[in-house]
Amino acid sequence: xxxxxxxxxxxxxxxxxxxxxxxxxxxxxxxxxxxxxxxxxxxxxxxxxxxxxxxxxxxxxxxxxxxxxxxxxxxxxxxxxxxxxxxxxxxxxxxxxxxxxxxxxxxxxxxxxxxxxxxxxxxxxxxxxxxxxxxxxxxxxxxxxxxxxxxxxxxxxxxxxxxxxxxxxxxxxxxxxxxxxxxxxxxxxxxxxxxxxxxxxxxxxxxxxxxxxxxxxxxxxxxxxxxxxxxxxxxxxxxxxxxxxxxxxxxxxxxxxxxxxxxxxxxxxxxxxxxxxxxxxxxxxxxxxxxxxxxxxxxxxxxxxxxxxxxxxxxxxxxxxx
Numbered sequence: 094x095x096x097x098x099x100x101x102x103x104x105x106x107x108x109x110x111x112x113x114x115x116x117x118x119x120x121x122x123x124x125x126x127x128x129x130x131x132x133x134x135x136x137x138x139x140x141x142x143x144x145x146x147x148x149x150x151x152x153x154x155x156x157x158x159x160x161x162x163x164x165x166x167x168x169x170x171x172x173x174x175x176x177x178x179x180x181x182x183x184x185x186x187x188x189x190x191x192x193x194x195x196x197x198x199x200x201x202x203x204x205x206x207x208x209x210x211x212x213x214x215x216x217x218x219x220x221x222x223x224x225x226x227x228x229x230x231x232x233x234x235x236x237x238x239x240x241x242x243x244x245x246x247x248x249x250x251x252x253x254x255x256x257x258x259x260x261x262x263x264x265x266x267x268x269x270x271x272x273x274x275x276x277x278x279x280x281x282x283x284x285x286x287x288x289x290x291x292x293x294x295x296x297x298x299x300x301x302x303x304x305x306x307x308x309x310x311x312x313x314x315x316x317x318x319x320x321x322x323x324x325x326x327x328x329x330x331x332x333x334x335x336x337x338x339x340x341x342x343x344x345x346x347x348x349x350x351x352x353x354x355x356x357x358x359x360x361x362x363x364x365x366x367x368x369x370x371x372x373x374x375x376x377x378x379x380x381x382x383x384x385x386x387x388x389x390x391x392x393x394x395x396x397x398x399x400x401x402x403x404x405x406x407x408x409x410x411x412x413x414x415x
Contacts (some may be wrong), residue, residue: 117324128312135226142219146212150205153197162188192379202369225345237307244300376400
């Protein structure tokens with residue numbers, strides 16, 4: 094009977110044991126990069142910067158509009174020569190209009206070129222912020238993975254210490270029974286055993302907490318544990334000078350700061366463009382029609398194209414540009 098129960102238990106339990114996979118540090122980093130919401134947000138913000146870059150400042154704007162207005166007018170008119178009066182009651186006046194307008198800024202003190210270059214810098218900053226988010230996540234996963242290994246080693250040490258304390262207590266108990274050990278020494282071994290038992294429970298909680306932190310970074314089941322094994326390989330250390338050079342050339346925070354400094358320089362250049370004149374080109378086609386029985390001219394219609402240039406020269410604006 095017992096043998097049958099053991100066989101049945103072994104047939105069921107391996108399913109859960111086999112499902113427990115071992116994840117290397119690279120596996121944990123890959124899972125975190127795939128599912129971490131912080132990386133998704135950083136990539137979306139980078140895409141926003143890409144969408145914001147366009148050539149709209151170089152292109153003209155084209156618009157069309159139409160109007161219709163109807164008025165009911167009561168009017169009275171007196172002829173100056175004959176003195177004859179005419180009255181119009183409930184006279185309906187109709188006004189129709191439509192036009193197409195093209196506006197194109199030909200020169201604005203090179204502000205359009207500066208704006209386009211500034212948008213390019215924002216794209217580069219967005220890419221660097223995504224890279225920094227990835228680097229920070231990898232660093233957090235590395236720290237979390239290493240912390241799990243540390244806590245697991247401390248738990249193994251606590252288990253060994255508890256085993257030794259239990260063995261010392263058993264030996265002391267036997268010696269006390271045969272009279273070769275005092276009761277005070279037996280109580281001391283009992284205190285040590287209780288202390289090591291408490292340390293083991295606390296260390297189990299520390300390991301559980303370390304797993305929860307790592308699971309949060311990978312966005313997986315918070316209760317999952319016992320999947321980390323020591324797969325960290327130590328590589329030769331870089332010389333100090335080489336580390337410093339790599340840091341100054343590749344540190345993402347410094348690269349972002351340099352890009353932001355470039356944006357500030359472009360802002361200054363953009364402000365200086367207000368010193369220069371601007372040239373705008375305007376063209377279009379207009380249509381207007383008026384029907385007014387109560388007016389001297391009962392019908393009026395105008396159609397035709399128009400175009401022209403506008404030159405605006407800043408002379409004095411209360412020193413705001415300066």
